[in-house]
Amino acid sequence: MHNSAIARRCGVRQDCRDKPPRGAPLNSSPALRPSFTSPLHTAVTPPRVEPPYVIFDRSQWAALRSPDDQVPSRASIEMLGGVNDPALQIEVEEIFLPLTRFINAHIRAAHELSRIVYSGGIDLGSPIAATPYVIGVAGSVAVGKSTFARLLRAVLSTAVPGRRVELVTTDGFLYPTRELQERALMGRKGFPDSYDLPAMLEFLSAVKSGKSGLKVPVYSHEAYDVVPDEFETVNRPDILIFEGLNVLQTKNIAAAVASDFFDFSIYLDAESTLIERWYIERFLKLQRTVFQRETSYFHHYKDLSESEATQVARGIWQQINLPNLLDNIEPTRGRARIVLRKGEKHQIEEISVRQT
Ligand SMILES: Nc1ncnc2c1ncn2[C@@H]1O[C@H](COP(=O)(O)OP(=O)(O)OP(=O)(O)O)[C@@H](O)[C@H]1O
Numbered sequence: 001m002h003n004s005a006i007a008r009r010c011g012v013r014q015d016c017r018d019k020p021p022r023g024a025p026l027n028s029s030p031a032l033r034p035s036f037t038s039p040l041h042t043a044v045t046p047p048r049v050e051p052p053y054v055i056f057d058r059s060q061w062a063a064l065r066s067p068d069d070q071v072p073s074r075a076s077i078e079m080l081g082g083v084n085d086p087a088l089q090i091e092v093e094e095i096f097l098p099l100t101r102f103i104n105a106h107i108r109a110a111h112e113l114s115r116i117v118y119s120g121g122i123d124l125g126s127p128i129a130a131t132p133y134v135i136g137v138a139g140s141v142a143v144g145k146s147t148f149a150r151l152l153r154a155v156l157s158t159a160v161p162g163r164r165v166e167l168v169t170t171d172g173f174l175y176p177t178r179e180l181q182e183r184a185l186m187g188r189k190g191f192p193d194s195y196d197l198p199a200m201l202e203f204l205s206a207v208k209s210g211k212s213g214l215k216v217p218v219y220s221h222e223a224y225d226v227v228p229d230e231f232e233t234v235n236r237p238d239i240l241i242f243e244g245l246n247v248l249q250t251k252n253i254a255a256a257v258a259s260d261f262f263d264f265s266i267y268l269d270a271e272s273t274l275i276e277r278w279y280i281e282r283f284l285k286l287q288r289t290v291f292q293r294e295t296s297y298f299h300h301y302k303d304l305s306e307s308e309a310t311q312v313a314r315g316i317w318q319q320i321n322l323p324n325l326l327d328n329i330e331p332t333r334g335r336a337r338i339v340l341r342k343g344e345k346h347q348i349e350e351i352s353v354r355q356t
């Protein structure tokens with residue numbers, strides 16, 4: 001699907017350009033690391049081997065769209081993106097439409113393989129019906145996973161009439177606050193141990209077994225907790241987008257890992273200094289809105305000045321989310337089929353497609 005004359009072949013960490021490799025570890029110099037030490041952080045980091053990629057810049061990627069692609073309406077893009085920004089329309093046209101063509105090609109190939117293997121080409125028993133095509137979306141806290149996943153859902157559903165695309169975030173598989181407190185994990189929210197991984201794997205296995213009526217716990221960012229007795233139901237969609245910072249992790253508690261259940265995976269990448277800025281900006285916006293409600297876990301921050309709130313947000317980023325990014329999230333990037341690198345204004349600037 002790409003023109004190899006224009007796209008570069010390179011490891012994401014290989015220095016195949018004049019500028020530093022895009023995928024070099026984020027702020028991994030010890031001098032730049034916060035003093036916070038994670039019990040999960042190993043003293044000796046093994047050398048990282050990353051797979052080869054074909055790397056497209058934005059214009060090369062945008063050229064892959066077809067005039068026949070169905071574009072979701074501007075209103076639905078803004079509603080789903082949760083961001084009132086005309087740039088999103090351009091993002092959808094130049095990035096999401098080629099991405100959707102790419103994913104659709106993978107879906108067709110998966111269906112064809114399934115047809116050949118299970119429906120007569122090779123006789124492995126009775127034919128089986130296709131189960132949901134699962135797309136994992138990984139990346140740091142505040143890199144824009146949920147915004148991206150909502151837009152991807154809109155574009156994927158518009159592409160094929162009647163196609164059902166559902167979205168699940170791994171937030172619902174966090175342990176409830178009570179349990180995190182008992183395990184002294186409140187300062188480790190988002191770290192591998194803070195998730196009920198067996199429940200998450202069980203859910204993914206049930207999805208890929210073609211089961212319907214699957215219940216997923218609901219997480220409230222306002223309450224900063226899992227909502228008791230509230231569930232979303234997943235009913236055997238055509239496509240399931242499974243989004244969360246931990247989706248490509250391989251913590252070994254079972255024979256399987258989450259990505260065993262994925263048909264496709266995407267890692268959203270950006271400089272950690274940019275993500276920190278987006279985290280702080282989001283925190284400031286929430287402080288002016290959601291934190292003002294008594295029901296908000298962060299209600300005690302409601303009267304902070306902007307500079308005090310900035311300090312609090314930066315502290316949480318440095319103490320929790322940055323160590324988690326460096327230790328547990330960014331090392332999973334090489335498992336993704338596609339790495340999307342974002343620039344300052346959230347625009348996707350570089351697209352690395354894994355060759356293996
Ligand atoms: N394409 C975009 N254009 C403009 N702003 C964006 C875009 N994507 C994300 N943002 C903003 O960046 C911030 C982080 O985005 P989002 O909440 O989607 O991140 P996330 O990775 O899902 O975070 P978390 O892991 O905490 O749930 C939000 O304030 C969001 O509005």
Ligand SMILES: CC(C)(CO)[C@@H](O)C(=O)NCCC(=O)O
Binds near residue numbers: 141189245320321
């Ligand atoms: C719920 C997660 C882990 C991921 O969405 C994240 O938003 C979070 O709450 N992190 C913990 C530190 C913080 O409050 O930002």
